[in-house]
Amino acid sequence: MARGRLRIYVGAAPGVGKTYAMLSEAHRRVERGTDCVIGFVKHHGRPRTEAMTCGLEAVPRRRLELGGTTYEEMDLDAVLARRPEVALVDELAHVNLPGARHAKRWQDVQELLDAGIDVISTVGIQHLESLGDVVESITGVRERETVPDRVVRRADQIELVDMSPEALRRRMAHGHIHRPDEVDAALSNSFRPGNLAALRRLALLWVADRVDECLKRYRSEHQGAGMWGSRERILVGLTGGPEGRTLIRRAACLAGNGAGGEVLALHVSRSDGPTSATPEELAVQRTLVEDLGGTFHHVVGDDVPTALLDFARGVNATQIVLGLSHRRGRPYASGPAVGATVARNCGPDLDVHFVPNDEADTQHGASAARRPRLSPLRTATGWLVGVLGPVLLTLLFKSVLPELGLANDVLLFLTMTVTAALLGGRPPALVSAAVGSLLLNWYFTPPINTFSISDPKNFIAIAVFVGVAVSVASVVDLAARRTEQAARLRAESETLFFLAGSVLGGEASLESLLEQVRETFAMNSAALVERQNDTAPWIRVGSVGTRPAGRPEDGDVDIHVGAHTALVLSGRVLPASDRRVLAAFAAQAVVLLDRQRLQSQAERASELAEGNRIRTALLAAVSHDLRTPLAGIKASVSSLRSDDVEWTEHDRAELLAAIEEGADRLTHLVGNLLDMSRLQTGTVTPLIREVNLDEVVPLALAGIPGSESTVGLDIPESLPMVATDKGLLERVVANIVENAVKYAPSREPVLVAASTLADRVELRVVDRGPGVVDEIKERIFTPFQRYGDSPCGTGVGLGLAVARGFAEAMGGTLHAEDTPGGGLTMVLGLPAVPGRSPAASGLSAAVAP
Secondary structure, X not given: OOOOOEXXXXXXXXXXXXXXXXXXXXXXHHHOOOOEEXXXXXXXXXXXXXXXXXXXXXXXXXXXXXXXXXXXXXXXXXXXXXXXXXXXXXXOOOEOOOOOOOOEHHHHHHHHHHOOOEEEEEEEHHHEHHHHHHHHHHHOOXXXXXXXXXXXXOXXXXXXXOOOHHHHHHXXXXXXXXXXXXXXXXXXXXXXXXXXXXXXXXXXXXXXXXXXXXXXXXXXXXXXXXXXXXXXXXXXXEXXXXXXXXXXXXXXXXXXXXXXXXXXXXXXXXXXXXXOOXXXXXXXXXXXXHHOOOEEEEEEOOXXXXXXXXXXXXXXXXXXXXXXXXXXXXXEXXXXXXXXXXXXXXXXXXXXXXXXXXXXXXXXXXXXXXXXXXXXXXXXXXXXXXXXXXXXXXXXXXXXXXXXXXXXXXXXXXXXXXXXXXXXXXXXXXXXXXXXXXXXXXXXXXXXXXXXXXXXXXXXXHHHHXXXXXXXXXXXXXXXXXXXXXXXXXXXHHHHHHHHHHHHOOXXXXXXXXXXXXXXXXXXXXXXXXXXOOOOOOXXXXXXXXXXOOOHHHOOEEEEOOOOEEEEEEOOOOOHHHHHHHHHHXXXXXXXXXXXXXXXXXXXXXXXXXXXXXXXXXXXXXXXXXXXXXXXXXXXXXXXXXXXXXXXXXXXHHHHHHHHHHHHHHHHHHHHHHHHHHHHHOOOOOOOEEEOHHHHXXXXXXXXXOHHHHEEEEOOOOOOOEEEOHHHHHHHHHHHHHHXXXXXXXXXXXXXXXXXXXXXXXXXXXXXXXXXXXXXXXXXXXXXXOXXXXXXXXXXXXXXXXXXXXXXXXXXXXXXXXXXXXXXEEEEEEEEOOOOOOOXXXXXXXXXX
């Protein structure tokens, strides 16, 4: 029996519509004649989702008793007995109630798949097991219901259901997700714009990682599939010389010619020879490529062309940029062998560009300095010289120069041994010394054709020959080993230099550091795991690459940092010499993890402190400013209800007026509080239309007592129309003018004037009050802040804060300026509608004196 296929809709956040998408897919399949039933779908009381269940057969649910309450769960046996082609099973991460056959719903789904039934399911990104800690740091809530990532990753089809934070919050505000009494709490907590944006990014990255896995798997299965130019990726090969800056800029130009091109700069450090690159120059180039929007990468490899091409294929690069020198005989700044080999082996899908640059001439020694210490050809030559050289010298001396003398013979044999040492190292030199001493003894030391030596002087000469040859070979070998060690240490220092620069500069995140580890050591994946104690399970707190390990024993290399944290790499076994650098990476990864957690805690503490500050200010305002109108209302009502006093009609009118005035003041205060709540939760959605200021301003002034005599208007007829929300603009103007009237002297009127400035219309509210010093001009727009003690005592310090919030929501600005001669001027800037004015619209301006 063939196993069923699994399709999963992954939701970027609660309420994006993953259940709705699953039901829509079910209707499409039913229309095509597929036998599709509902195993379990939970619509959460959402009318549109509930309506989508109509027309679909639903398997009866199983009822379970728990604590005197009846709950409904999916009846697994009933679905198996019904045996449809496709079963809809909502909420893959759900935890079943006691009494069910499996503890988790995803285990029920596995049984359905084993029975050959296709399953369509849903899961929220916050329910993935590997993302539990990240989601908790974002939302502050630990999800109890989780599903292992491997279950979701093994699905045959994964589809992301996404929605912008603004659209999702509008759905919430309209009551499409939660009940009306839960909307405000949700918008203020889990549905804040920052939370939704972070969850959305998390979902996009997780699904993108899954797509990359599928792409890599396909390319590995189809070896003929080359590089796909779906996106321009320009790889720049850097030697560390000054020509690298020109290469980076040229690559940025190439990337800019395409759609969304990407620049990747790569420096390869060789471990078997010195390098001409300087850390300072590489640091400059790293900064340059990052400023241009690219990324810098650093790997260690003995074969530079292979490292370049492997990296290019690994990142699916489309072009490679290398330097070209004008110096004759030095065609490539990256070395003749590098440029030629890359151009020869790049294949038809990868373009190679050589950029001429005079600065590359200063790097002409890089090629020679970067050659391997002992190449295979050089080693073979050393052995040939060491073994055949003495034999050829013997034939030459016996046939052509028989009377040269033993001293000269020894010197020439010694020269051959030194040559073998320089070419092939110590082993060929030792063999050459041994062969040469035997040939000297047999053919040139009396008695001839024997290994005995009659003259002690000849014995000393041969002994000195052997000693000098062994000494030279040892010195050459020691120098080579010291050179190799120096090169290795230099490569390590370059790697650590880049590591320290990115970490100390605050640029690196945990994921980017793990990616740098993976690239540097050419691994398939890298993961940082930790556990709470020696018996607790390992938890992966960060990972990159394909199939990262979840425990130290699951990887090929693991470096422990402390007792409960480890860096785990998968791909190959590293030599012991690389573990020192890897330990530095592991230590920095732990530092980054601690930094991220501290930042998260600091942000959470800052939010709590801000919330406490606002609550404290609100309580203070309620206890003072709301009490005054309430006291007046209660006193007036108590007086009217009293039977001891006979009130005249005039007195009754005054008491009723006092009640009305107190109620108006309460309405105004509560309105400002609600407006500030809307601004803080981000639920203000302006309806932008073309509006005339002379229509809105009089309406705003009508609600301000005594404005007819205390406020003057100056709005020209030629004033352009503005693009704004009429209702919000009225509230903004009313709050600004009311604040000005409150602080203005009794005999000094407040002036409301409008004018144009470039593509904006400015509305100025001018008073002659005490004014505000420059240091606190921004502070007066902070909620619950008042400048000094208001003599009227009628506000909670929200009027200007609400006015600025509404102005910015409409795309405008609000700031304070000094009034010439004393006082304060509030300047409201609004975008003007080009070519539209009241005169052009057939409207007239209402100007009050």
